[in-house]
Amino acid sequence: MPKVQFIDPGVARKSGEIKFKPIPVNQYSKSIQEEKNNFSNDDLIRIYHDMVVIREFETMLNLIKTTGEYSGVPYDHPGPAHLSIGQEASAVGMAYTLTVEDFIFGSHRSHGEILAKGLSSIQKLDDVDLMKIMETFFDGTILKIVQKDFKGSVKDLGRRFLIYGTLAEIFARETGFNKGLGGSMHAFFTPFGVYPNNAIVGGSGDIAVGAALYKKVNRKKGVVVANIGDASMACGPVWEGISFATMDQFTQLWDDGMKGGLPVIFNVMNNQYGMGGQTAGETMGYGMAARIGAGVNPDQMHAERVDGYNPLAVIDAYKRKLKIIADKKGPVLLEVLTYRFSGHSPSDASSYRSKEEVEAWQNQDCIHTYAKNLVEAGVTDQLKLDGIWQEIKALMVDLLKVSIDDVVSPRMDIRKRPEQIGEMIFSNTPTETMEERPVEVNHAMAENARVIQLAKKERFAYDAEGKPFSKMKQYQLRDGIFEAIIDRFYKDPTLIAYGEENRDWGGAFAVYRGLTEALPYHRLFNSPISEASIVGTSIGYAMCGGRVIPEIMYCDFLGRCGDEVFNQLPKWQAMSGNVLKMPVVLRVSVGSKYGAQHSQDWTSLVAHIPGLKVVFPVTPYDAKGLMNSALQGTDPVVFFESQRVYDIGEQFHAGGVPEGYYEIPIGEPDVKRAGKDVTILTIGATLYRALDAAKILEEKYGLSAEVIDARSLVPFNYELVIESVKKTGRILISGDATSRGSFLNDLARNITELAFDYLDAPPVVVGSRNWITPAYELEEAFFPQAGWFLDAIHEKIVPLAGYVAGENFTDMEQIRRAKLGI
Amino acid sequence: MSKNYDLAIIGGGPAGYVAAERAGHKGLKVVLIEKGELGGVCLNEGCIPTKTLLYSAKLYDNAIGAEKYGVQAREVTFDFGKMMARKEKVVKKLVGGVGLKMKEHHVEVRRKEAYIKGRSAAGISITAGEEEILAANLLICTGSEAFVPPIPGLGSPNETILTNREILQLKELPSSLVVIGGGVIGMEFASFFNSLGTKVTIVEMLDEILTGMDSEMSVMMRQMYAKKGITFHLSAKVVEVNGTEVIFEKEGKKESVTGDKILVSVGRKPVTKGFGLENLGVELDRGGIKVDERMKTNVPNVFAAGDVTGFSLLAHTASREGEVVVNNLTGRNDRMRYNAIPGVVYTNPEFSGVGLTEEKAKEQNIAYKCVKLPMAYVGRFIAENEGGSGVCKVLVGEKYGEVLGVHMLGNPSSEMIYGACMAIEMEMTLKEMEEVVFPHPTVSEIFKETIFGF
Numbered sequence A: 001m002p003k004v005q006f007i008d009p010g011v012a013r014k015s016g017e018i019k020f021k022p023i024p025v026n027q028y029s030k031s032i033q034e035e036k037n038n039f040s041n042d043d044l045i046r047i048y049h050d051m052v053v054i055r056e057f058e059t060m061l062n063l064i065k066t067t068g069e070y071s072g073v074p075y076d077h078p079g080p081a082h083l084s085i086g087q088e089a090s091a092v093g094m095a096y097t098l099t100v101e102d103f104i105f106g107s108h109r110s111h112g113e114i115l116a117k118g119l120s121s122i123q124k125l126d127d128v129d130l131m132k133i134m135e136t137f138f139d140g141t142i143l144k145i146v147q148k149d150f151k152g153s154v155k156d157l158g159r160r161f162l163i164y165g166t167l168a169e170i171f172a173r174e175t176g177f178n179k180g181l182g183g184s185m186h187a188f189f190t191p192f193g194v195y196p197n198n199a200i201v202g203g204s205g206d207i208a209v210g211a212a213l214y215k216k217v218n219r220k221k222g223v224v225v226a227n228i229g230d231a232s233m234a235c236g237p238v239w240e241g242i243s244f245a246t247m248d249q250f251t252q253l254w255d256d257g258m259k260g261g262l263p264v265i266f267n268v269m270n271n272q273y274g275m276g277g278q279t280a281g282e283t284m285g286y287g288m289a290a291r292i293g294a295g296v297n298p299d300q301m302h303a304e305r306v307d308g309y310n311p312l313a314v315i316d317a318y319k320r321k322l323k324i325i326a327d328k329k330g331p332v333l334l335e336v337l338t339y340r341f342s343g344h345s346p347s348d349a350s351s352y353r354s355k356e357e358v359e360a361w362q363n364q365d366c367i368h369t370y371a372k373n374l375v376e377a378g379v380t381d382q383l384k385l386d387g388i389w390q391e392i393k394a395l396m397v398d399l400l401k402v403s404i405d406d407v408v409s410p411r412m413d414i415r416k417r418p419e420q421i422g423e424m425i426f427s428n429t430p431t432e433t434m435e436e437r438p439v440e441v442n443h444a445m446a447e448n449a450r451v452i453q454l455a456k457k458e459r460f461a462y463d464a465e466g467k468p469f470s471k472m473k474q475y476q477l478r479d480g481i482f483e484a485i486i487d488r489f490y491k492d493p494t495l496i497a498y499g500e501e502n503r504d505w506g507g508a509f510a511v512y513r514g515l516t517e518a519l520p521y522h523r524l525f526n527s528p529i530s531e532a533s534i535v536g537t538s539i540g541y542a543m544c545g546g547r548v549i550p551e552i553m554y555c556d557f558l559g560r561c562g563d564e565v566f567n568q569l570p571k572w573q574a575m576s577g578n579v580l581k582m583p584v585v586l587r588v589s590v591g592s593k594y595g596a597q598h599s600q601d602w603t604s605l606v607a608h609i610p611g612l613k614v615v616f617p618v619t620p621y622d623a624k625g626l627m628n629s630a631l632q633g634t635d636p637v638v639f640f641e642s643q644r645v646y647d648i649g650e651q652f653h654a655g656g657v658p659e660g661y662y663e664i665p666i667g668e669p670d671v672k673r674a675g676k677d678v679t680i681l682t683i684g685a686t687l688y689r690a691l692d693a694a695k696i697l698e699e700k701y702g703l704s705a706e707v708i709d710a711r712s713l714v715p716f717n718y719e720l721v722i723e724s725v726k727k728t729g730r731i732l733i734s735g736d737a738t739s740r741g742s743f744l745n746d747l748a749r750n751i752t753e754l755a756f757d758y759l760d761a762p763p764v765v766v767g768s769r770n771w772i773t774p775a776y777e778l779e780e781a782f783f784p785q786a787g788w789f790l791d792a793i794h795e796k797i798v799p800l801a802g803y804v805a806g807e808n809f810t811d812m813e814q815i816r817r818a819k820l821g822i
Numbered sequence B: 001m002s003k004n005y006d007l008a009i010i011g012g013g014p015a016g017y018v019a020a021e022r023a024g025h026k027g028l029k030v031v032l033i034e035k036g037e038l039g040g041v042c043l044n045e046g047c048i049p050t051k052t053l054l055y056s057a058k059l060y061d062n063a064i065g066a067e068k069y070g071v072q073a074r075e076v077t078f079d080f081g082k083m084m085a086r087k088e089k090v091v092k093k094l095v096g097g098v099g100l101k102m103k104e105h106h107v108e109v110r111r112k113e114a115y116i117k118g119r120s121a122a123g124i125s126i127t128a129g130e131e132e133i134l135a136a137n138l139l140i141c142t143g144s145e146a147f148v149p150p151i152p153g154l155g156s157p158n159e160t161i162l163t164n165r166e167i168l169q170l171k172e173l174p175s176s177l178v179v180i181g182g183g184v185i186g187m188e189f190a191s192f193f194n195s196l197g198t199k200v201t202i203v204e205m206l207d208e209i210l211t212g213m214d215s216e217m218s219v220m221m222r223q224m225y226a227k228k229g230i231t232f233h234l235s236a237k238v239v240e241v242n243g244t245e246v247i248f249e250k251e252g253k254k255e256s257v258t259g260d261k262i263l264v265s266v267g268r269k270p271v272t273k274g275f276g277l278e279n280l281g282v283e284l285d286r287g288g289i290k291v292d293e294r295m296k297t298n299v300p301n302v303f304a305a306g307d308v309t310g311f312s313l314l315a316h317t318a319s320r321e322g323e324v325v326v327n328n329l330t331g332r333n334d335r336m337r338y339n340a341i342p343g344v345v346y347t348n349p350e351f352s353g354v355g356l357t358e359e360k361a362k363e364q365n366i367a368y369k370c371v372k373l374p375m376a377y378v379g380r381f382i383a384e385n386e387g388g389s390g391v392c393k394v395l396v397g398e399k400y401g402e403v404l405g406v407h408m409l410g411n412p413s414s415e416m417i418y419g420a421c422m423a424i425e426m427e428m429t430l431k432e433m434e435e436v437v438f439p440h441p442t443v444s445e446i447f448k449e450t451i452f453g454f
Helices: A041-067 A088-096 A111-124 A127-147 A154-170 A204-217 A236-245 A289-295 A311-326 A355-363 A366-376 A382-403 A449-454 A477-489 A531-543 A555-568 A603-608 A620-632 A686-701 A719-728 A743-758 A776-781 A786-797 A811-820 B016-025 B040-045 B047-064 B080-104 B184-195 B215-227 B315-329 B358-363 B379-384 B413-425 B430-434 B445-451
Strands: A103-106 A194-197 A224-229 A264-270 A304-307 A332-337 A496-499 A524-526 A548-554 A585-590 A613-615 A637-642 A670-673 A678-682 A705-709 A712-714 A731-738 A764-768 B003-010 B030-033 B107-110 B114-120 B123-128 B131-140 B144-146 B176-180 B199-203 B231-233 B236-242 B245-250 B253-258 B261-264 B268-270 B302-304 B342-345 B351-355 B368-374 B391-397 B403-409
Touching: A041 A088, A041 A111, A041 A154, A041 A311, A041 A366, A041 A382, A088 A111, A088 A264, A088 A311, A088 A332, A088 A366, A103 A111, A103 A204, A111 A154, A111 A194, A127 A154, A127 A382, A154 A382, A194 A204, A204 A224, A204 A236, A204 A264, A204 A531, A236 A264, A236 A531, A264 A289, A264 A311, A289 A304, A289 A332, A304 A311, A311 A332, A366 A382, A449 A477, A477 A620, A496 A531, A531 A548, A531 A555, A548 A555, A555 A585, A555 A603, A585 A620, A603 A613, A603 A712, A603 A731, A603 A743, A613 A620, A620 A637, A670 A686, A670 A719, A678 A686, A678 A719, A678 A786, A686 A705, A686 A731, A686 A786, A705 A719, A719 A731, A719 A743, A731 A743, A731 A786, A743 A764, A764 A786, B003 B016, B003 B123, B003 B315, B016 B030, B016 B080, B016 B107, B016 B315, B030 B123, B030 B131, B040 B047, B040 B080, B040 B315, B047 B080, B047 B184, B080 B107, B131 B315, B176 B184, B176 B253, B184 B199, B184 B215, B184 B342, B215 B231, B215 B351, B215 B358, B215 B391, B215 B403, B231 B253, B342 B413, B351 B413, B358 B368, B358 B391, B358 B403, B368 B445, B391 B445, B403 B413, B403 B445, B413 B445, B430 B445
Parallel strands: A103 A194, A103 A224, A224 A264, A264 A332, A304 A332, A496 A524, A496 A548, A548 A585, A585 A637, A613 A637, A678 A705, A678 A731, A731 A764, B003 B030, B003 B131, B030 B107, B131 B302, B176 B199, B176 B261, B199 B231
Antiparallel strands: A613 A712, A670 A705, B114 B123, B123 B131, B144 B268, B236 B245, B245 B253, B342 B351, B351 B403, B368 B391, B391 B403
């Protein structure tokens, strides 16, 4: 909602029509003879070579999966193999023009793309750089294996390195590109510009856009290619990625040096099937995927369908499309028509298509047709081509033997180092800035209006007499978050932040007020209402080496970025074998007054997923300290905030919130009130209701409650809580999440196990009811209230004299509700 | 203006008045609301009146059989009216005694209909007649009533059709009595009337009387009473009642028996209606109020004890349940246990049991060992039971030898069985039991002798 742009009703309401340009379809028609000026004979033969590498690689896997051997070498591979036999020309054509700086992202069917891009990069790298990559990657582990007894050229060594690294990865060997933790559907190798392939259909549709954003914002060379399937065009995140990539602001609002479209090509590898469904004619309505470009932006995304059966047609398209990107006119949508001979996976009997159809496409096999054309054009002869194929086959047999040799290519020795995978879940590497270069800001931090304003605020909520300052005077929780974030913006040039209202508006709940003035557009901007792309692009941005703060407003919108938060953000550090880092701080705000779809605390859902750090500070001191820690780290942190307490002042930390930088370690709970008779452990803003309860317990019933604020969910240090339980023998655990399946139960279980001998009563969970969140006026019946703590203590821990319980915590009711599922 | 209490109790039976007494003793402010007489079914129309009558019958039996002991009693007769009058006197005395206990422990008693209005943050609102009562906690002990099954012709109790309540009000001795249901209540009345010369017939649907007790002893008991003149129809399902005629189906054939009076004693059902229980949202289970081990219902601050819960249906269970409520209310963590609840049939001879029967142990796959001895094994029994017989059976766990169940047929087993209750409650083993000294000569020694049989 930039004020600089005026929405003129006179213009907006004018009648007219939208005009479309024709979208080219398979227009390439040159013969090899005609292309001889553009390609040397070696180039043309290398295209053949690269296609055959893919064909043989995939054939090898197919035979291993279906017959248990390849060329007499027996092997059992229980894992997946989604093969692309038939699609070789599309992969090689896509990769041929790309440089090492260009990144590709892919799908579950991306072996061919890994090999094609790898071979292309090897060809373009000079020998010194290539050797350096191989020598430094995993300290030369892979190089040593493929170098043994090999006497050939550095480029051939590079090819061995590529094929072996990919194969070993597919076979889950520790010597694979990702230590065997990625596997067939995820393997990648960033030094060759091969970025993560994604087992979730369409998963790369937004992540790749984030990579392009990284290149643009950080002025890095290269384009990003999102290799996605024809069927993925129906996936929300793909559409969201496309929408994000084509935002007008890139060309209309960003600073002059930054103006221009995102350098991303959506490369639709159209093999015409999505699982058992035929995209054109059955499961989609687009006829041709390229049509979609016409609906996205006036450039129609420069959409085009090319014949992916002809590598030269694809190369031709790429040459033209890369020019568009170079002219800052991206993004581009390219549909590359192809066909997979193999099934979805080796277990697929292809019952959904006719033998005749497969044969018809096989008769036009991209490799054989291309070979025939080469021979006809006099580039080479069949004997030579057959020789190349035989050499590749021999290479495959050789590398297969090496990659399945348990001595040379072992799997992770989990028995020897049982925590090896655990150690990869987080990178835990404090890093002040992701890159050393000057930050781009609009003014000195000291000149920032909000910074100036904050200097006048009271950093502790109470005066010397214990009287609270007025809300206006108090330094609030939102200020703590702001201070940590603006501080990092002035330290880390890669740091960017975006969400649906981050610029001009001032961010949800006024956290970002003042940032718009401080930062240029490309560091703080508004995104589409599209949580999948907000989080998905952040993942791509971070993968490439940038730090980012995506913000999705309400917690309830987490469902809208479910795959991104549950499958992508948490997993790539470990799935990469710790090659990638993920410095993403996802800000999520928990509501309270807006009913069933704007008031849910979903911390538990996030805490359930391995690979995410989860924090939920509710005091200004904790919010600033934890945000500092989150931004100093390289791990994904889901940073929960509560709308109940954005305006709360600091009531606990003596001396108030420090002006300078400090960190609160993630995972350390904090005693907010000392006591001796009962412990109350809270997550989130429930803290303040627990403190109210503690007061009543003390005054009316003589029970002294110790109140502990969890502050973090993942990781979590139980030691402090157990010490408290040893003292009190009783504990209540509370938060605003609906009780069933919530993290509160996790805490209760661990405390039970760890402090069983010290407990005089079972740990009691005081969570929200398993209902929809009702209207604000009815929330007292839904969220834990101060009285609920007393009710639960009275019913389950120790009877309070003459006490009449409000909320029902009886065992019988617990059983009854569970029986009804409410 | 309503009055505030720590605990309100609805129902003054063995659950309610015992809980009131205990709670009052511990300093709680208690109100007990009872629409009838204090003491409940037990005192007014159950345990106490029947035991009083049974004692009269036993005296009569003993007088007739005195000769065996060298005592001659000639022209032994009885006066039914006087027996009934004495029963009234005993009941009145005990009911009065309960009232005194309530006073002693500062329990306020309201002899009024109770009605629960609802529950709020302030407490539970109840009315006792016109009076408004507000209590922090509520204990419901509304008890049970005789269950009259929907058999054609049975209808509601009348001149002929009687339940435990009406039969205790008879003015004249019936010449014949048909008892439908050979459980504890049925057997006790059968025994009483049989002693006094009434022609008694028992019609039982199951294949044995007193199911739930040790089945071997139930058979012995039936055989003893058959000798005394009671007719038993087992596996006999009553299908119709026609005036004084009870028609039943036995092995596929219809038979009938007539009696001046017909006693219906097939079971009892909890009283959960008529006092506003529905205003609390209390969960019911098979007709009774559902409670947990601490006698808490599903509604905070609301408890239930006694027959209204629908399972044990024994006065002494009810009292203990009431005590569990008070213990939990006053900070003592107490859980109700049902594994050592004794059951006694006050027939002549008495039949007592506690803990697992062999049938139950088998059903629950509990590995046990069992020893039984005839009562005649101990001198005191022979001395006092000329020609009488009886048996004692002890079950212990196979692995640890802990006492699981004790069953006795013979007098005065009702006074001895508590020893077995203690053994089970304290989880005593054979070894520990062997070290207990029993007084000699007493019939109770049969327990120790049986223990040494292992």
